[in-house]
Amino acid sequence: MSLIRVSNLTFAYDGSYDNIFEEVSFQIDTDWKLGFTGRNGRGKTTFLNLLLGKYEYSGTISAQVQFEYFPYPVDHKENLTLDVIRDIFPDYVHWELMRELSLLKVSEDVLDRPFDSLSNGEQTKVMLATLFLKENSFLLIDEPTNHLDMEARKLVSSYLRNKNGFILVSHDRAFLDHCVDHILSINKTNIEIRKGNFSDWWTNKEMQDEFELAENEKLKKDIKRLSDAAKRTNNWSHEVEKTKNGTRNSGSKVDKGYIGHKSAKMMKRSKNIEQRQQSAIEDRSHLLKNIESSESLKISQLVYHKSQLAELDHVSIQYGDKTVCSDISFTVEQGERIALSGKNGSGKSSILKLILGEDIDYTGTFRKGSGLKISYVSQDTAHLRGSLSDYARENGIDESLFKSILRKLDFARVQFEKDISSYSGGQKKKVLIAKSLCENVHLHIWDEPLNFIDVISRMQIEELLLEHKPTLLFVEHDREFCDNIATQVVEL
Incomplete structure (x- = not known):
C-alpha cells in the first residue's frame, strides 16, 4: 500500500481564463477500487492526464507507482493481437496472460487474429488483462463500458471487483456499484472522496442536499425577520433621538441624558441584529454550492391517430x-x-x-x-x-x-x-x-x-x-x- 498525494493542484488549459482545478488537495490509497464521477466537462479525463504528466500544473502530485491508462492507444490495429500485447507489455508472462483472459471469458484464438477484427468488447478485455499484468502500476480506466453490451459489462465489472489499485471513470451506476469501494467525485465547487460505492455516495449526497435546502429556507426566514427587526429598531432609535430637543407633554424639559442613553441602547440592539443578520447571510452563502441545477420544463409529443x-x-x-x-x-x-x-x-x-x-x-x-x-x-x-x-x-x-x-x-x-x-x-x-x-x-x-x-x-x-x-x-x-x-x- 502507498499513497497518491495531490496538494494545492491548480490547472487551466492554455488560453482559458477558467481554472479546471483550483487549490485542490486530497490523497488516494493505491489499494482502493476508486470510482470517479462528476458532470461532463468537469475535468475527469483532464485529471487522469495530469496524473500521466501530460500537462503542466501548479501544486504537487506525488506517487510511488507507475500510472497506466486505459484505453491504451494502439497505432497498428491491423497487427495480430499477440503483437499488440507485446507492444504494450514486452515482458509479459504467457501463462499469466492466459489466466487473465480466462477470467474475462476470452478464448486463446483471439491472440492469432488481427486486433481490429476483435469486437469492442474483446478489445476492451484484452487490453484490461494486459495492463493488470503490470506490477507496481495503478490503472486509470477511462469509460470502459462504452459500446459494451450488458453481458460484457457484467463480466468486466466482476473482473474489476476482484482487482484493486485503479481509478475507474464510468457513468453506469450498476457497473460502479458492483466493483468500487470508494468514490472520488468532482462537484460544482470541490472534490471529495467517500468510502462506499456509487449508491452510498448518492444517498449521502441526497441527504446533504436535503439538509442544505432546509437550512437555506430557515436562514432565508431568519434573514427576513432580522432585517425587519433591524428596521424597526432603527426607526425607534431615530424617533427617540428626535425627542431630545423637545419637551414632555406636561411642559417640563426632557431628560436628554436618559433619552440619549435609551437611543444608544436601541442603536446597539440594532447593530446586534445587523450582525446576526450578516452572520446568517454568511452561513447561507456556504450552502447549496454543490446542488445540481433542476429547471422545470414543458415537453410535448404529437398524438398519432392510431394506438x-x-x-x-x-x-x-x-x-x-x-x-x-x-x-x-x-x-x-x-x-x-x-x-x-x-x-x-x-x-x-x-x-x-x-x-x-x-x-x-x-x-x-x-x-x-x-x-x-x-x-x-x-x-x-x-x-x-x-x-x-x-x-x-x-x-x-x-x-x-x-x-x-x-x-x-x-x-x-x-x-x-x-x-x-x-x-x-x-x-x-x-x-x-x-x-x-x-x-x-x-x-x-x-x-x-x-x-x-x-x-x-x-x-x-x-x-x-x-x-x-x-x-x-x-x-x-x-x-x-x-x-x-x-x-x-x-x-x-
Missing part, C-alpha cells in the same frame, strides 16, 4: 449472406417505452434503421403508420458543429426550450457561445438528446444515447422521460436506465 405505430411480425434481417437477426416480432404502441436488448451484433441497430425507413433487406412482415413522424438519436456525433442557435434554427426547434433542456443537463451559459465541435463527447450526446426532446414527433428512436453522458445527467434524462412519457424505442446498455425507463423489453 399502434409500427409492427414487426417474424422479421429477419440480412446483410448479404449473413443473417443478423431472425424471427423478431413486436409492436410499438403509443405511450410505450421499448428497450431493444441483446449482445452487440444481434441486430438492434438494424431494427432501428428498418423502422426509420432505411433500405434494409428483410423477410417477414413490417408495417409502419403512414405519416408517422420520428426523431432519431444516433450513436455518431462527428457531424455536430456550429453554434447552438444555428443548430436549433437549422433543425426547426424551439431555441429557448432546447437551451433550457441543456441548462438542466448542466450546460453553463458560457457553453452556449462555443462551437459544438469543441464540446466533450458527453456534451455532444446531450445536444442530440435535447434536440430530440424538442422535436414535434410521434416516436423517438434512440441508439445508445447515454454513451459518454455523466451519471447525474442520466438520472435527469430519466426524470424527463418519466414525467413527459414520450413514446420511445431505444437501445441502451445501462441496466439501471433500462430498468427505470422501459415499459417493455424486446430480447434479441
Whole structure:
C-alpha cells in the first residue's frame, strides 16, 4: 500500500481564463477500487492526464507507482493481437496472460487474429488483462463500458471487483456499484472522496442536499425577520433621538441624558441584529454550492391517430449472406417505452434503421403508420458543429426550450457561445438528446444515447422521460436506465 498525494493542484488549459482545478488537495490509497464521477466537462479525463504528466500544473502530485491508462492507444490495429500485447507489455508472462483472459471469458484464438477484427468488447478485455499484468502500476480506466453490451459489462465489472489499485471513470451506476469501494467525485465547487460505492455516495449526497435546502429556507426566514427587526429598531432609535430637543407633554424639559442613553441602547440592539443578520447571510452563502441545477420544463409529443405505430411480425434481417437477426416480432404502441436488448451484433441497430425507413433487406412482415413522424438519436456525433442557435434554427426547434433542456443537463451559459465541435463527447450526446426532446414527433428512436453522458445527467434524462412519457424505442446498455425507463423489453 502507498499513497497518491495531490496538494494545492491548480490547472487551466492554455488560453482559458477558467481554472479546471483550483487549490485542490486530497490523497488516494493505491489499494482502493476508486470510482470517479462528476458532470461532463468537469475535468475527469483532464485529471487522469495530469496524473500521466501530460500537462503542466501548479501544486504537487506525488506517487510511488507507475500510472497506466486505459484505453491504451494502439497505432497498428491491423497487427495480430499477440503483437499488440507485446507492444504494450514486452515482458509479459504467457501463462499469466492466459489466466487473465480466462477470467474475462476470452478464448486463446483471439491472440492469432488481427486486433481490429476483435469486437469492442474483446478489445476492451484484452487490453484490461494486459495492463493488470503490470506490477507496481495503478490503472486509470477511462469509460470502459462504452459500446459494451450488458453481458460484457457484467463480466468486466466482476473482473474489476476482484482487482484493486485503479481509478475507474464510468457513468453506469450498476457497473460502479458492483466493483468500487470508494468514490472520488468532482462537484460544482470541490472534490471529495467517500468510502462506499456509487449508491452510498448518492444517498449521502441526497441527504446533504436535503439538509442544505432546509437550512437555506430557515436562514432565508431568519434573514427576513432580522432585517425587519433591524428596521424597526432603527426607526425607534431615530424617533427617540428626535425627542431630545423637545419637551414632555406636561411642559417640563426632557431628560436628554436618559433619552440619549435609551437611543444608544436601541442603536446597539440594532447593530446586534445587523450582525446576526450578516452572520446568517454568511452561513447561507456556504450552502447549496454543490446542488445540481433542476429547471422545470414543458415537453410535448404529437398524438398519432392510431394506438399502434409500427409492427414487426417474424422479421429477419440480412446483410448479404449473413443473417443478423431472425424471427423478431413486436409492436410499438403509443405511450410505450421499448428497450431493444441483446449482445452487440444481434441486430438492434438494424431494427432501428428498418423502422426509420432505411433500405434494409428483410423477410417477414413490417408495417409502419403512414405519416408517422420520428426523431432519431444516433450513436455518431462527428457531424455536430456550429453554434447552438444555428443548430436549433437549422433543425426547426424551439431555441429557448432546447437551451433550457441543456441548462438542466448542466450546460453553463458560457457553453452556449462555443462551437459544438469543441464540446466533450458527453456534451455532444446531450445536444442530440435535447434536440430530440424538442422535436414535434410521434416516436423517438434512440441508439445508445447515454454513451459518454455523466451519471447525474442520466438520472435527469430519466426524470424527463418519466414525467413527459414520450413514446420511445431505444437501445441502451445501462441496466439501471433500462430498468427505470422501459415499459417493455424486446430480447434479441
